[in-house]
Amino acid sequence: MRRVLAALTLIISVLVAPVPADAGQTSLRAADPSVLRVGGTYVGVQSTGAGIAVRQASSPDGLASAAGRTVWTDTGNLGEVWAPEVHFDGGRYYIYFTAGRGSAHRMYVISSATAASGYGGATRLVLPDDKWAIDGTMFVFNGQRWFVWSGWAGDTNVEQNLYIARMSSPTATTGARYVISQPREGWERVVGNPYINEGPEAIRDPNGQLHIVYSANGSWSEQYCLGELRLRAGGDPAYVWDWYKSNGCLFGSNRATMMAGWDPTVTVNGPGHNTFVLLNGDIATSPPAGPRFPLMYHAVPKGTPYAWANRYWYTGTFCWWGNTTYSRANVPGATTDTGFSLKFFE
Known part of the structure; x- marks a missing residue:
């Protein structure tokens, strides 16, 4: 009995361990963090409005005070530069980002052998069907490289869906695009015009299953939150009905939209567009079950008017949460799927 009690105490202490003292709001007023670790260095990228800057530090918290070095400038007047995502693949750094105006937003990529210098001109990433696209990110799963992004089905701003396509290299997709999520659940349709699924981030759970965490509800509202898809x-990542969606927000500030058993945030409003801070940005290095691991996201401090200009980068943590059932109705395949989900901590 003593051994059982000791084991339970250890498990509880892991699950309710206090958030590290250095976690929380950084001094960096910005959105859409993308951070990875290469060796002992954390590399983060951000949009400067008309370009992209890279920061390097020895910890996620240190990125805010690290000098930002501009690695690319929009000399070609492409337009609004949004949500750069940094990846490390085959010994090179790749930064994917959106640029454009109105319905012309498309994905671009730059690359270098070093994190904070040496990037060439931007190459347009040609996506299947060539429609409005933002928030693209790359990952490798079961030996296949994939690209996932938020986009429109057609040429008008009706809703933002999540799409996925295979890649033949870090700079080229191949084959068709496949929709894997649409904002059709009540909890992700609180704020719309359009309704959105955006900011996809891939991670692999301790059982080897693929997850894509994404942001739902309008980013201009405190209803913004993180939900997820579990394959x-x-x-098959390209088959929409092999994905199961969380039955509510997993990280958000409004109790009414939270998944049962998940609590709303205490110090921030509208957390969204996270980054898992993985080694080399590789989902093969996704953490095991048990302890909590670094997370970064953007949000607005409670008590501050919710506006894009008031978003900050935040550090936090996450852990895997097992035996979680997601349910669905009126679709092909099984109506429930049980496996790992995620808990997020401010």
């Missing part, structure tokens, strides 16, 4: 065991 069923053995599922």
Whole structure:
């Protein structure tokens, strides 16, 4: 009995361990953090409005005070530069980002052998169907490289869906695009015009299953939150009905939209567009079950008017949460799927 009690005490202490003292709001007023670790160095990228800056530090918290070095400038007047995502693949750094105006937003990529210098001109990433696209990110799963992004089905701003396509290299997609999520659940349609699924971020759970965490509800509202898709065991990432969606927000500031068993945030409003701070940005290095691991996201401090200009980068933590059932109705395949979910901590 003593051994059982000791084991339970250890498990509880891991699950309710206090957030590290250095976690929380950084001094960096910005959105859409993207951070990875290469060796002992954390590399973060951000939009400067008309370009992209890279920061390097020995910890996620240190990125805010590190000097930002501009690695690319929009000399070609492409337009608004949004949500750069940094990846490390084959010994090179790749930064994917959106640029454009109105319906012309498209994905671009730059690359270098070093994190904070040496990037060449931007190459347009040609996506299947060539429609409005933002928030693109790359990952490798079961030996196949994939690209996932938020986009429109057609040429008008009706809703933002999540799409996925195979990649033949870090700078080229191949084949068709496949929709894997649409904002059709009540909890992700609180604020719309359009309704959105955006900011996808891939991670692999301790059972080897693929997850994509994404942001739902309008980014201009404190209803912004993180939900997720979990690919069923053995599922095809390109087949929409192999994905199971969380039954509510997993990280948000409004109790009414939270998944049962998940609590709203205490110090921030509208947390969204996270980054998992993985080694080399590789989902093969996703953490095991048990302790909590670094997370960065953007949000607005409670008590501050919710506006894009008031978003800050935040550090936090996350852990895997097992035996979680997601349910669905009126679709092909099984109506429930049980596996790992995620808990997020401010």
